[in-house]
Amino acid sequence: MNAAELVRQHLIDPEICIRCNTCEETCPVHAIQHDARNYVVRFDTCENCRACIPPCPTGAIENYRRVARSNPYAIEDQFSWDELPAEAEPSPGETAELPADVVRITEIATAGQGGAALPPWSAAHPYEGLHTIARPAIATVTGNYRLTEDRASSDVHHIVLDFGRTAFPVLEGQSLGVIAPGLDAAGKAHHVRLYSIASPRNGERPGYNNLALTVKRVAADRAGRPVHGVCSNYLCDLKRGDQVKVVGPYGTSFLMPNHPGSSLMMICTGTGSAPMRAMTERRRRRAALGEGGRLMLFFGARAPAELPYFGPLMKLPKDFIDINLAFSRASDRPKRYVQDLIRDRGEDVANMLRDPESYIYVCGLKGMETGVNEAFAAVCGAHGMTWDAVLDGLKREARFHVETY
Amino acid sequence: MTIDYSERIPNNVDLAGNKTLQRALEHWQPRFLDWWRAMGPEGSTAFDVYLRTAVSAESDGWAHFDYVRMPEYRWGIFLSPPEPGRLISFGAHKGEPAWQEVPGEYRSTLRRIIVTQGDTEPASVEQQRLLGLTCPSLYDLRNLFQVNVEEGRHLWAMVYLLHAYFGRDGREEAEALLERRSGDADNPRILGAFNERTPDWLAFFLFAFFTDRDGKFQLAALTESGFDPLSRTCRFMLAEEAHHMFVGESGVGRIIQRTCQAMKEHRVEEPAKVRALGVIDLPTLQRYLNFHFSVTLDLYGAEISSNAANFHTQGLKGRFEETKIDDDHVLAGAQYPILDLAGDALVIKSASAVQALNERLRDDYIKECAAGVARWNRIIQKAGIGFELALPHKAFHRRIGTFADAHVSPEGRVVPESEWTHHSREWLPSQADRDFVATLMGRVTEPGKYANWISPPARGIDNKPTDFEYVRFA
Numbered sequence: 009m010n011a012a013e014l015v016r017q018h019l020i021d022p023e024i025c026i027r028c029n030t031c032e033e034t035c036p037v038h039a040i041q042h043d044a045r046n047y048v049v050r051f052d053t054c055e056n057c058r059a060c061i062p063p064c065p066t067g068a069i070e071n072y073r074r075v076a077r078s079n080p081y082a083i084e085d086q087f088s089w090d091e092l093p094a095e096a097e098p099s100p101g102e103t104a105e106l107p108a109d110v111v112r113i114t115e116i117a118t119a120g121q122g123g124a125a126l127p128p129w130s131a132a133h134p135y136e137g138l139h140t141i142a143r144p145a146i147a148t149v150t151g152n153y154r155l156t157e158d159r160a161s162s163d164v165h166h167i168v169l170d171f172g173r174t175a176f177p178v179l180e181g182q183s184l185g186v187i188a189p190g191l192d193a194a195g196k197a198h199h200v201r202l203y204s205i206a207s208p209r210n211g212e213r214p215g216y217n218n219l220a221l222t223v224k225r226v227a228a229d230r231a232g233r234p235v236h237g238v239c240s241n242y243l244c245d246l247k248r249g250d251q252v253k254v255v256g257p258y259g260t261s262f263l264m265p266n267h268p269g270s271s272l273m274m275i276c277t278g279t280g281s282a283p284m285r286a287m288t289e290r291r292r293r294r295a296a297l298g299e300g301g302r303l304m305l306f307f308g309a310r311a312p313a314e315l316p317y318f319g320p321l322m323k324l325p326k327d328f329i330d331i332n333l334a335f336s337r338a339s340d341r342p343k344r345y346v347q348d349l350i351r352d353r354g355e356d357v358a359n360m361l362r363d364p365e366s367y368i369y370v371c372g373l374k375g376m377e378t379g380v381n382e383a384f385a386a387v388c389g390a391h392g393m394t395w396d397a398v399l400d401g402l403k404r405e406a407r408f409h410v411e412t413y
Numbered sequence: 414m415t416i417d418y419s420e421r422i423p424n425n426v427d428l429a430g431n432k433t434l435q436r437a438l439e440h441w442q443p444r445f446l447d448w449w450r451a452m453g454p455e456g457s458t459a460f461d462v463y464l465r466t467a468v469s470a471e472s473d474g475w476a477h478f479d480y481v482r483m484p485e486y487r488w489g490i491f492l493s494p495p496e497p498g499r500l501i502s503f504g505a506h507k508g509e510p511a512w513q514e515v516p517g518e519y520r521s522t523l524r525r526i527i528v529t530q531g532d533t534e535p536a537s538v539e540q541q542r543l544l545g546l547t548c549p550s551l552y553d554l555r556n557l558f559q560v561n562v563e564e565g566r567h568l569w570a571m572v573y574l575l576h577a578y579f580g581r582d583g584r585e586e587a588e589a590l591l592e593r594r595s596g597d598a599d600n601p602r603i604l605g606a607f608n609e610r611t612p613d614w615l616a617f618f619l620f621a622f623f624t625d626r627d628g629k630f631q632l633a634a635l636t637e638s639g640f641d642p643l644s645r646t647c648r649f650m651l652a653e654e655a656h657h658m659f660v661g662e663s664g665v666g667r668i669i670q671r672t673c674q675a676m677k678e679h680r681v682e683e684p685a686k687v688r689a690l691g692v693i694d695l696p697t698l699q700r701y702l703n704f705h706f707s708v709t710l711d712l713y714g715a716e717i718s719s720n721a722a723n724f725h726t727q728g729l730k731g732r733f734e735e736t737k738i739d740d741d742h743v744l745a746g747a748q749y750p751i752l753d754l755a756g757d758a759l760v761i762k763s764a765s766a767v768q769a770l771n772e773r774l775r776d777d778y779i780k781e782c783a784a785g786v787a788r789w790n791r792i793i794q795k796a797g798i799g800f801e802l803a804l805p806h807k808a809f810h811r812r813i814g815t816f817a818d819a820h821v822s823p824e825g826r827v828v829p830e831s832e833w834t835h836h837s838r839e840w841l842p843s844q845a846d847r848d849f850v851a852t853l854m855g856r857v858t859e860p861g862k863y864a865n866w867i868s869p870p871a872r873g874i875d876n877k878p879t880d881f882e883y884v885r886f887a
Contacts, residue, residue, distance in 0.1 A: 024871060026662045027784065028629070028655035033648075034472045044784060062476035065656035066663070067872050090791060 014111065016072040017080045018049045018056060023091045025068035031060040041083070048086035076115065079122050085404075093126055094133075094260065107141050109200040110185060110258055113413070117202075118261070120370065120377045120410035121403065127260060128367055128406050130267035132209070134260050135177050141200065144187060144253040145174045149246045150218060157313040163225040164279060164316045165244045166206070169252060170218040176254070178205050178219055180286035181263045181369070181409075184256035188239040200255060201239035204371065204411070206282035208290035222282035222316055262369065262409045264290065268299035271366040273357070275346055275380055277308040280372030281316050283411070287369070288329060295328060303329040304353075304360065308346040308376070310337035330356070347379035351386055358391035361398055368402065370410045377412055416469055416489060423489030425470050426573070437576050438490075441587055445569070448591045449484060453538055454545045454561055458484050459887035462558045463874065465656070467491055470649050478875040480885065486562045490573045493648035501639035503735050503742035504728035511641040515578045519727050523640055524579050526729060528586050529603055530631060531571030532593065534564045536607035537620070539595035544617050547854035549864035552873065553614070555883035556660045560621065563653045570646045578642065605812060606708045613850045614867075615668065615693060619705040621661025622785060627712045629654050630733055630778045637731025662785055663870060668693055669789055670868040673796035682798075688849060691865045695793070695800045697850070700842045702802060703823055706782065707810035713775040715814040716751045721770040732770060733777040749773055752807060754815055757827040759808055779807065810841065858886070 020031070020040075025047055032040040032047065039053035040060065060069050073095050075081065081093070106114075118124060127134075139145040151168035178184070185200035192198055206212075207220040225244040226237025246252065264272065264287045272291070274284040284305060291303060309315040312335065321331060332353060334344040350357055360366040361384070370380055385395035402408035416423045421439055428435045450458065461480040468477040470491045499511045515523055538561050548554035568590060575583035593600050596608045606624055611617050632654060635647040675690045676682060684694035714721065724730035725744070732738060740747065747766035752759055766773070786802050793800055806825030808816040820833035823840050853866045861880025863869045873879045 023788075024663075026655070026659045027781070028658055030652050030655045033651070044780070059472040062474075063472055063652050063655075065659040067876065070876075 014074050014115070015077045015080075016056075017051055017075045018054050019071045019073055019081065019086065019092060020047050020049060021068040021071045021092050022046045022089050023068075024066045026066055028065060030063045030065065031069050034060045034063050043087050046087050046089060048083045050083055051080035075124060076122075079124070106137050106258065107185070107200055107255065110202065110256075113202050114258065117411045117413055120374075120412050121408055125261045125403065125409065126406040127263040128265035128270070130265045130270065131263035132179055132266055134179050134182060134257070134263060136258055136260055137256065138175065138177075139255050141187065141255055144255045145171060145176055147171050147174075147176070147252050147254045149248055149250045149252060151212075151220075151248065152244070152246050155222070155316040160311070160313040162278070162310075162314050163227075163244060164314075165221075165223045165225065166316070167221045167223055167243055167246065168212050168218055169221065169254065170216070171254075172217065174217075176217070176219070176257065177209070178257045179209050179259075179263050180205070180290050181283045182257045182259040184219075184221075184254050185258065186239055186243060187253040187255065188242040189253070192238070198238055202256075202258065203243075204279070204282035204286075205257070206285045208286050208293060210293075214293065222279045222285070224279045261406075262371075262411050264369075265365075265367050267365075269301050269365050271301040271303070271360060271363060273304045273306075273360050273366060273368045275306040275350070275368070275370045275372075275376075277346065277372030277376050278314075279316065280376075280411075281307060283371055284369065285317055288324070292324070292328065301365065302360075304332070304356065305329055306332045306334070306346040306349050308334040308336065308344075308349075308372070311335050312338065345379055346376060347383035350380065350383035354387040354390055357384075357387050358393070361388065361393065361402075364405065364407075367407045368409065370408075370412065372412060374412045377410065416467065416474070416491060418468070418487055418489075420489075423487045423491075424573075425491050426577075428490065431577075434577055437584060438573065441572060441576070441584075444588070444591055445488070445565075445572075446484065448535065449538075449565060452535070452542060452594070453565070454483070454558060455542050457545055457558065458482075460558075461885040461887070463555055463877070463881070463883045464559055464562060465875075467649075467653075470494060475652055476875070483558060483562065486565075488562070488566050488569045490569055491566075491649050492642065492645040495641070495645060499641060499644075501728045502637060503731050504639070504726045505743070506639055506728040507742055509639075509728075511639050511644065513641055515640060519640075519729060520579070522723065522727065523643070523729055524575070524582060524586065526635070526724065527571050527574050527579075527643065528590070530635065531568055531575070531586075531590050532603045533607050533628060534568040534571065535590060536593075536595045536602040536604075537611075537624070538564050539602075540607065540609070540611040540620070541617060544611065544614060547614065547856055548858070549614060549854075549867045550857050550862060550869070551860055551883040552863075552870060552879060552881075553664070553867075554858070555874065556656075556664075557617070558884070560625075560657050560660055563656065566653065567650050570650055574642060574646060604712055606712055609708060612847065613854050614664070615698065615701055615850050616705070618661050618664030618668065619701050621657050622665055623661070623702075623705040623709040623782065624712070625654060625657040625661060626781065627709050627778060629658060630774055630781075631712075633733050634730050634735075634774060637735040639728030662788070664867070665698070666789055666792055667868040667870060668698065668866065669695070669792045669802075670796075671866055672698075673793055673798050674868065676798055677796055691853060693850060693853065693866055695798075695802070697842065697846050699802055700840065700846060701850075702786075703805045703809065704841050706804055708812075710775060710779075710807065711811060711813040713778070714771040716753075716772045717764060717768050718771045719768065722765075722767045725767055725770050733774055752815070754808075754819055754827070759821070759825060759827060775807070779804065805840070858884070 036059055037053055039050045147169035150170045153166055155164045155166050156162050183202045183204050185202050188198040203221045205219050206222045212218045212220040223240050223243045226240040229235045276284050332349040334346050334349050336343045388395040388398055416425050461482055464481045465476050465478055468474040470493055501509050501511055544557055572587045575587045593602050595602050601608045611620050632647040632651050636644050638644045672692045675692045684696050687694040744767040748763045749766040749769040750761045751764045751769050751772045753762045783804055790801050805823035808821040809823050820828050820830055822828050857864045860882045869879045873881055
């Protein structure tokens with residue numbers, strides 16, 4: 009687990025900067041340099057002494073972005089910018105920072121892609137942190153049913169929350185936080201728990217101010233010891249009409265591209281399917297527009313009965329989505345994991361890796377990351393590419409997004 | 414070293430320790446103020462302006478902001494801190510310690526360099542003296558005044574060198590700097606571009622972008638000088654000069670933005686219809702750009718110049734970013750490609766690099782201009798409008814050097830005089846263009862209000878809001 013420390017990185021706004029060289033001239037430690045296009049700040053050299061701030065004639069110098077210390081914007085990135093990357097700033101009047109829990113969980117979830125990343129260029133602009141712990145939104149439960157079959161060992165629920173007249177705008181791939189009522193053993197309010205939103209931006213039911221969550225009832229910890237997940241049990245036990253305190257939305261990077269012809273490769277396990285369902289449903293609702301692009305899904309679970317949304321998924325036309333299911337505990341078949349399927353479909357996977365319009369999303373348990381990376385490396389090797397180089401390119405173009413927990 | 418503002422002439426050069434020099438400059442000071450009152454911004458003496466004043470030459474002292482009544486602006490003498498052990502980095506004296514006094518054999522050459530630079534400073538104040546009457550906003554009025562007071566300070570910087578290092582000759586030159594007048598038929602400023610009129614704010618912004626950038630390149634080349642006081646003086650001036658280019662680049666950018674916005678809103682593209690919306694059409698802007706760029710190129714002088722060669726060889730004036738260039742800094746036997754005229758064709762020929770230093774500085778300058786124009790084009794592109802601004806060809810509309818007598822189109826085609834006469838109205842601003850721009854020039858002085866032809870800035874000065882009262886009228 010990568011508990012990356014978040015720091016402020018000093019950057020220069022290329023839209024306002026007039027390339028006058030004053031900052032470079034002033035910097036006592038030579039942290040500022042330029043090429044024919046931009047002036048940039050070397051992260052590992054800048055000591056934040058602020059000597060460059062007052063002499064700047066434009067104010068372009070005074071910009072910062074929060075980044076993981078281990079993964080700042082490289083000067084090569086900065087040289088390529090026409091504008092600063094967006095930062096998820098809370099809207100004015102809100103508390104300035106995201107809740108520490110959310111920052112911590114996000115860091116862990118995105119460690120697989122090396123920390124915070126940019127969204128696809130054609131992603132819609134996300135709202136983030138509209139509702140805070142101090143002032144959460146109140147949603148009403150309008151649906152709650154079990155997705156997995158009764159005989160399945162996991163109890164996964166599809167929960168629909170309605171926001172009534174409260175704004176809670178979301179995009180596919182974003183999460184929200186739920187605050188379970190009551191106090192923990194230490195007498196403190198429960199931590200925020202994050203859940204990926206499983207419905208598209210225009211509602212679980214189109215045109216309604218509602219959204220869906222995919223929640224697995226936690227009955228055991230990672231080592232298999234019995235444990236009662238406070239928030240998941242709270243959610244799975246909710247009844248229609250119950251009210252829930254919700255914060256968020258969160259997430260500015262794991263977002264889908266919107267431009268016609270863009271393709272999605274989605275790799276998930278278990279409730280990691282929630283954002284994939286949201287994106288798939290978004291595309292399904294727009295299928296009639298004929299915008300093109302393909303959908304390829306790699307979906308792993310223990311057995312068909314454990315697979316959330318198995319039924320509706322199977323009804324989707326083959327020419328709309330290319331579905332690949334892996335079952336690790338199906339009684340009649342050898343164990344299969346998503347990485348096996350990626351290898352099986354090497355030719356198609358390689359084609360998508362090469363296609364600049366394809367975007368890759370990985371969501372599920374942490375354990376899947378290594379296998380998926382190895383599978384990509386193998387596919388690349390067999391098709392005359394090197395995964396490290398491909399991955400660099402994917403990250404640079406914001407085409408590779410990971411959320412694992 | 415902190416600047417002592419209790420002195421009559423604020424300075425960080427220990428003026429009090431040199432009584433003769435102090436008296437000489439105190440004698441010049443009222444003459445300067447007379448000049449400012451006569452030739453500085455028209456009608457501005459009662460305004461309180463939110464200005465940046467240097468309180469020290471260290472980075473934390475460059476930008477002290479407060480309201481200042483402009484004639485009370487503390488013009489003073491500020492040199493960048495010395496670099497201990499600085500060596501001359503180019504020319505025949507490369508490797509020798511930088512001079513703290515003027516070498517006798519270079520005295521007249523250095524004086525000419527300083528006078529030529531110094532003459533541009535009051536000239537631009539004179540050129541801009543009426544612009545305040547038609548300011549598009551308080552923000553812009555403040556920026557204009559900031560530019561003006563700093564040009565005044567740059568004059569002080571050069572006058573200090575003349576007084577401190579050139580004796581009686583220097584004092585006479587310092588007087589003459591206050592006597593020449595921009596555009597005066599009998600006693601004009603030394604350089605051509607500084608005798609052109611700056612009649613409107615479009616011209617002002619383009620002047621600040623193009624012509625003040627020439628200032629930057631000249632100062633940068635002088636910052637390399639082996640004469641250390643000149644180097645330190647210019648180094649500090651460069652920091653102030655940056656604000657002037659900011660005013661130019663952002664001013665033109667805001668005009669473009671406003672024009673594009675109006676074009677999109679009303680879905681018009683034809684220049685006449687764009688003008689009818691009360692904004693400046695992009696082809697007119699292009700013609701103004703052609704004018705300001707080409708007259709500024711002349712400031713660099715002839716392509717082949719033995720003066721320029723001598724300045725370099727003698728260690729007086731370096732190349733742009735001399736110390737960052739990876740060569741021998743002596744230019745022994747080096748060649749440099751220059752543009753030449755062969756019949757009616759433009760050709761590249763190889764010339765002695767040391768003879769071609771004017772051309773090299775001009776080329777460095779053009780590169781930077783092109784990058785700025787590309788940034789303007791991004792604004793147009795972002796608005797989804799199919800128009801691209803471009804720098805005209807280096808040989809277009811030149812009055813000095815190889816192309817002075819040639820007629821070259823903006824695309825770089827040598828054309829017969831008849832074609833030039835026929836097309837020059839499409840290439841350079843016509844009187845009708847200037848008349849149209851003049852119709853837009855009203856005076857907007859309500860805080861937060863901006864004239865229709867220009868967008869508000871993205872951010873204010875000193876992190877103040879864009880509706881801040883940047884100028885208070887008495």
